[in-house]
Amino acid sequence: MPGTCVHHLFEAQASLTPDAVAVVSDGGVLTYRELDERAARCAQLLAEAGIGAERLVAVVMEPSPGLLVTMLAVWKAGGVYVPVDPSLPDDVAEAMIKDIGASLLVRDGSVTVAPSGVPVVDLEQVGLSDRPTTAPPPAVDPSNLAYCVFTSGSTGKPKPVAVTHASFANHAVSLRDELKLVPSDRFLQSTPIAFDAALEEIMPAWVTGAAVVMPDQRHFTSLEFTELIDRLAVTGVSLPSAYWHQWVDDLTSGLVSLPASLRIVFIGGDKILVDKLAAWYRIPGAESIDWVSDYGPTEASISVALYRPEPDELSGPGRSDYALAPIGRPFAQATFHILDDDMRPVPDGTPGDIWLAGPPLARGYHAAPAATADRFLPDPQGPPGSRMYRTGDRGSRRSDGTLLFLGRSDRQVKVRGHRVEPGQVESAMHHCAGVRDVVVISVEDPPFGSRLIAYVEAEDGVSEAAIRADISGRLSEAVVPRSIVLLDRIPRSPLNGKAVRSALPPVAPPHADDTGRADRTGQAGMTTLERVVALLVSDVLGGRSPSRDEDFFAAGGDSLRGLQLLSRVADVTGVGLSFAQLRMAPHVAGVAALVKRAHGRDASESAVVPSHERDDRCLASRGQQALWFLDRVHRGAPTYAVVLGYRIRGPLDLDRLDAALTGIVARHEALRTVFEEGNGRVWQRIRPASPVRTEVTVAADADKAGRLAEEEARRPFDLSAGPLLRSACYRVDAEDHLWLLNVHHAVFDAWSLAVFWREFAMLYAGRPLPEPTIQYADYCAWQERWLRGAEAEGQRDHWRARLEGDPPAVEPGLPRGSGKRSGTEGFALPLPPEAVDPTAVERVARACGSTAFTVLLAAFLATLRRTGGVDDVVVGVPMAGRNRPGTEDLIGYLVNTVPLRMRFTAGMTFRELVGRTDEALAEALTHQELPLADVVASLPRRAGGQRPLFHAMFALQSTPLDIEGGIEGLDIAEQFIHQGTAKAALTWSVRQHSAGLAGEVEYAADRFDQTSARGWQNTLLTLLAGGLADPGARLDELPVPTGEGGSPGSPSADQ
């Protein structure tokens, strides 16, 4: 009923349901009666200050129930509500309030904004309780203004949009009906209060008799957000799309689960990725939630179109080609015109400019006639004298009436929810000291939206930092360009003086100019946990390595990236930190310290804890048991040796080396463990500590040293006799050694190696280490407990579901020799140094919102599919298994290989594959503890009896190592030494080095010879290069070398 003002609608509801809850906050609730009475008292105060129809009241308050009272009071007094972001700098807010011609400013709490010439009411200072609750209603009409909202806080001159009661009331009632709100609903208010979308979370609830939930906290991690919904029984939320994308990731990975109370998810129509939408509908429980996205510029009251996905749009033949969700269908009596350049309607399916008309239209830009006339034009299609608004968006209408979004038609861009004209940013930057010329452009940075880059021509001696400091005082933080690039001269056309975009230097991601100074010494001082956090930070910042104390936000992090970081930290460490905590300690050292403290507190059953009574014999871990049996099958082949070769130049002191090794073996029980079978089980027996002695052999030259080391590496271990750590050294001369460290996998893994090197460097230097508190046997005890618990049961269910339908285990290569898989002999081919372009990998990873490893794994999966000729591929992916508190500093075999399955779909592109791989990896990460043997045991018995789940493995060795520079005076470099065995038909191991990507593929000799192995590797690298060059290409269209797997090979013989 658009014939009424919004506060009339509220008052009608309050008299209908006076005792219903209107506001829920951390501090308690307000009923409709209480809210109405408080607002009436406050309205008295405003009326006394001269507020009436068309008078603007600036409200600068933190979001709170008090703010809602004030908002309602402004309307009751007949005035116009003008919310101003309380986090703006005082002078910016004051200029806005003065410019718009506010009659009054209402503020509270810590807000100190005080524009000269504008009277101020500080609600902290005035009492409202003695004021009457009834007063003569002001003369206000639906055609009067209800609110005025600024389109962006980007510069000193944002545009204030003036909206009438008629438009606003029409919207509130329409949205109530559209979302089928009921009095029992509780809608969360979480949008920043100065956006018009915040009103969308309030008014529709109030014209229903439902409650508005007003939390104190404003930045939520997924964990906090989910917890808040649960705690306050929220039924409806409205989220910006980027935040929702993150939430979908976290729901998919199992980090959080859908709260039971939730029934409406409303997405602020920014850019919604269709992929995420598809992922959303795979989340259990999501199908019963009403998912709606909206479209609406501020100039047309809040939202004018809604979109609800139809089943066939997400999959199958009807699937949209667009990576973004449609705008949807008009609502709230809005009319959409799609017009050509001459403002004539275009046929369905033809792109055009989107114009809006109808009751939702704003009156215009407050006190800005020319700006209003520029965007609000006569509407030839509407009633006589009516207007239409030029949105600046491009779109088209499908034959079914659904509207599609096709981008912006002018330079206006949206940066983190703020609408920005690069021209406005340019003009602000022109005012910075020393800036001669500037061009600002925007680039797409999925999934975070657009990012601004400023090219600046500056006077000599003016630094990027100085400009950045200057501009920060002139623009709100959100629209300060992420990158500021100094140029000698901005390329401009001699014809018309306009900047030539193609002549601007290639757009470097914000981290690229910093990578050169990434500080290795800063890395070297970090603990293992800090390195892990640093790795996550670098992931989130797109590859840029942070130093230990570097401010995350100064380094390019924003709140969305911050929340993403917290999700990853939670994934990896199991510790959920709040955004406020990150704000307080926004650096690697701070986050690591918080995680460590949380681990210390959290000594519950989820943690690995020292046990006090233990004898020197205990049950082997599940992984160790598996290795024991494999070792028996392989008859002592060194398949599961972890062979490490280091070329050491400089005065290596072998006595100190032995002393350090002896110290490490004494510290870590795992390294002095042997195994035995008894009562049908495998046991580990811990030996007393004894000295380690490195066997020294003199070698004629480095080549000879390498050959001797390879020979030594082939010598098997005896798991029941030990020792399981061996050290040999090949001496070329006094300053040149090849050190071979060989440790059996049953007591060691990649993460252990990081622990090993940190401790080794300390002990070699003669420095003390704190006593370890946890030993591997404690982990085994924890694992036995855990396997009996509910979480393990959940993971069994998870893997059973994932591996349902008996995926074909296609074995790469062709049978050679006897054709019988003995599973031991193998060889490795290193990746040629230039085979993979790390910047291309990084670029595609960023573009897909993913990581370099995911992109590589995707290429690996694609190659297995192509060479195997199947659309269902399972790959073994080792997971560190270090996400339990207490395991961080442990040496031992904790790594667990999970069967990662990829089911390819027809027409899948490389980009889609990366996205799906990302999801699969995230899922695997959260279900990584269930030992592989238990995964296999939980599956239904398969036809053909026992056979491996996978024949190919992909190892992401992301554990940071600091061998280089690890020991003073010694130059230590890794030297690849292979023991001549293979764990699977093929295994691709990749490591991230300071120099880029390194790795090798290990092949089983009974499936590959050197030629076919090179062919396979060639196919892998060609497919990867093709995917990197064109991520949008269909997998089937990616080139492969001719004659090498271009046509599907026959599935392997033993299937």
Place this chain on the structure above:
Amino acid sequence: MPPGEYLSEGDSEAALVYDVVVNHEEQYSIWPVSRPVPAGWKAVGFRGGKSEALDHIEKVWTDITPLSVRRAAAGPPSQ
């Protein structure tokens, strides 16, 4: 250099000639002279490039409040 190479757009629009038009609510706007003025609007007699037309509007349209709302605020209609 092709036109798409330049950062600024809207060149074609800037070259158009507009009428300044007004409706029954004394709301002003601009309309290309090449198209018939839509029903309910009339040209005020000022014609020029986009920025001239908008400059003119900035001078003559001093209050964007629609006429009916201004009248209501001034008191009950006397006629």
